[in-house]
Amino acid sequence: MAQQRNTGLGRRALLGAAGAAALASPNIAFGQSRQPIKVGVPTILSGRVAQLGISSRNAMQMEVERFNAAGGLDGRMIELIVRDSRGTPAEAARLAREMISSDGCEFILDCEPSSGGFAVHEVVRETGTVTLHVNSETSSLSADPRQRFWNAFRVARQGIHDSIAGGAYAASVVRARNLRRWMTVSPDYAYGRDTTAEFLEYLRHFVPEVQVVGETWPRLFQPDYTENITRLSQGRPQAIYSCLWAGDLVTFMEQASIFGLLANTQFFGVNLADYTTLQQIRNLPRGAHSGNRYLRNFPDVPGNREFAAEYNRRFNTFPTNWSWQSATAVRLLTTALREVGGTSPRAVAEKLRGMTIESPFGADGRVTMRAEDQTLVGYAIGWGTTISADPFVENMQTADWNTIFRLEAEWKRAKGWL
């Protein structure tokens, strides 16, 4: 009896379920097409670099809202899942893994700096998730073939590009002013050491007579730079190079100015021209040389100014270098999604490889995801000199990408990467 009843119920249940499934299947299919496209964003939202992580998130929100307002991908909206790594690489890796395995993220926009970026890189190498590294500037991330795999792309500016551009610009100033004695002051960690070495390499490439008569290496987030400034004063350099950044650069500039260090010395700060830094230096010296990080007037095109104005209207501050990179990453991803017409990882990665998009941050109005090493090229790089008020930097000289490409290829060959 029991067996018959069970069989009967099972049969009825089976029929009912089959009927319900048949009736509901169009709705299930419809519901799936309306599922959001989840995009995981590990970044730094607390601590001394929080302002940069927040500026990444802000810019992404702007671009994603624009994509969603235009209908998304056939009705599927992008949902950003942004989490705080607190600047810890291990936590960034853990977050990326959690976003992929638990939250169901189909793509990762890695907004970590290089330290966390390499950690996320290893996670997505394993999971095969299409990932755009948005803020990792260390060249080897994409230049070293051992680091390269099909699903990882870099949207950030790259150390070697900035170093070649900076070296070429500095060489022109050296020739004009006969600046032979150089000193450096850069943060004592991988980024500071690598970037300084690359800058000097290309400065000497263009002007072999340059002498580096001393270096000083403050630790990251050092509260006081007096000892470094007196060291620089004793060396009596004609020019100083620095890749200090954010609060560290602000403090250094403030202390250097009261020592009168910058009065008779040309200062080259690759990270000076970013609003977070420019607006915090109370007495920005006139004539310091800086590479562009983000400036609303470089490139001086309507799209860039509109981006800055919209960002300022919404967040009551100006974009940073991480902002334009984040906006570009979202534009690349959404363009690829629309052209593919779906979220297939292989298809999206294939579409991204070699993709060129219109961009207000491009040197010629476009940026390209170079196919051979899956890294962004063609973005605007320039150097100029500071003035104390808005627009803060004038006489911007645009870097020549043909020179960058040529010397980058030589650099890769020398390293055995090409």
Place this chain on the structure above:
Amino acid sequence: MELNELLDCVSTLSCVVTQVSAGLTIGMLLFLVASGLTLIFGVLGLVNFAHGSFYMVGAYLALAGYGATGSFIVAVAFGALGVAVLGLLCERLLLSRIYGADVLMQLLVCYAIVLILDDVVKIVWGADFLSMGVPDSLRQPPFIVAGGIIPYFYAILFLVTAAIALLLAWGMGRTRFGRTVRAAAVNPAMVAALGVNTTALYAVVFAIGAMLAGAAGALSAPIRSVVPGAGVSILIESFIVTVIGGMGSIGGALAASLIIGLTRSFGSIGFPLFVEGMMFVIMALVLLLKPSGLAGRRGA
């Protein structure tokens, strides 16, 4: 090691003037923080791991005071006195309950204060770094002495910190209050038996210690980034000073602070890659040769 450059420097008057003046200024700012730390330890027996946070809050309050009034004097007073009140509240509400507790308990409670204060400054002032900048009235060309550079603002800093140090020495050595504090550091039970309200005395001593840290934060705000967590590195250096000078000794803290300041200043020329390490080498040497510190009591 760049010992040739160090030898060149010490044989050149201009270099000596620049490095000594910079080292003394760094040292005196460090002394303000370390003297508060050692005063609190000497009298209350409390290892105040939250002392760096008082330095940080002093800088933020000075920034607020300067923003409101445009006066650097008001800013420093606001930073120092504000932190004194904050210290008083911390002592009365939290730390007075753990006097005599083991170091682990002190560490836990102080760490809680550090986290709370870090979050409070983030809520009030945001997570971004802030900068006061040197006030225009103090932004003068540097003094050139024998070819060496002494920034005008550093000269002011040195004079102010030296005046505070002298006031502290006079207060602790020549006043009735100072004598009572020193007696309480040696035998608090006897001091209480003589009718002194040691609860109030401890609270005042803690407030003074906190005020010294707050004053250091306020004075250095124009030349350093004001940022959550800014007290961590100054706390580490202050502990090094306290160990070298002797736990509980203000005179020792002064000597150790100046040693650290001059080591940093000349070290940046002679051994620029080992400046941080050299501070710990000095500390290790002192611990080996005189474990109680330069001016510490035996068994302290």
